Amino acid sequence: MDVSKRLIILSAVALVVGLAAAGCGEDSSTASITKAQFVKKANAICTKVGQEVVSDFANYAKENKNLKNPTEADYADLVDAVMTPNIEKEVTELEALGAPSGDEDAVEELIDSRAASIEAAEADPSLLLNESDKLFAESSKLATEYGLDKCDDR
Numbered sequence: 001m002d003v004s005k006r007l008i009i010l011s012a013v014a015l016v017v018g019l020a021a022a023g024c025g026e027d028s029s030t031a032s033i034t035k036a037q038f039v040k041k042a043n044a045i046c047t048k049v050g051q052e053v054v055s056d057f058a059n060y061a062k063e064n065k066n067l068k069n070p071t072e073a074d075y076a077d078l079v080d081a082v083m084t085p086n087i088e089k090e091v092t093e094l095e096a097l098g099a100p101s102g103d104e105d106a107v108e109e110l111i112d113s114r115a116a117s118i119e120a121a122e123a124d125p126s127l128l129l130n131e132s133d134k135l136f137a138e139s140s141k142l143a144t145e146y147g148l149d150k151c152d153d154r
Contacts, residue, residue, distance in 0.1 A: 032101040039147045041097050046143075046151035049090040056082045075125035079118075083128060087118040090151075106146055113139035114151075 033041075060082050061067055067074065091114050099107035117136045121128045127135045143151035 033098050035100040035103060035147070038097055038100050038103075038107070042094055042148050043150040045090060045093045045097075046148065049086050049093075050150070052089075053082060053086045056086065070129070072126065075129060079121045079125045079128055083121055084118055087114060091115050091118075103146075106142075110139065110142040110146060110148075110151075113142050 140152040
């Protein structure tokens with residue numbers, strides 16, 4: 001084999017080994033978010049979703065004038081139309097942030113608690129209007145304990 005073919009083969013082998021080694025290392029693009037970054041971004045998400053809930057509720061109230069004497073069906077519709085999509089959006093966006101290294105369990109518990117709150121409201125829609133403080137009490141407590149000040153008011 002002549003020298004030029006040997007150099008091409010060695011270069012190809014080196015390229016393959018280099019690419020394989022690069023694939024085995026930690027991907028710096030998925031580096032963990034810091035707690036300060038998480039808190040800032042999570043608060044922004046909760047603020048945005050809170051504003052959307054208010055806006056969606058106002059639109060819902062305009063379209064449904066019978067909210068002065070709501071029925072169980074009205075409560076269920078309100079949960080389905082306003083609360084569920086917004087809280088699910090919030091949960092999805094919070095999950096997408098990732099968790100600060102070492103805080104994975106705390107963040108997962110917070111997110112799971114928010115999801116459980118909306119599941120409880122779906123199961124018993126009257127909780128949303130009659131006992132909303134209790135409904136979101138656990139997730140609000142966890143949010144506050146973690147340092148979030150915009151995710152504790154539902």
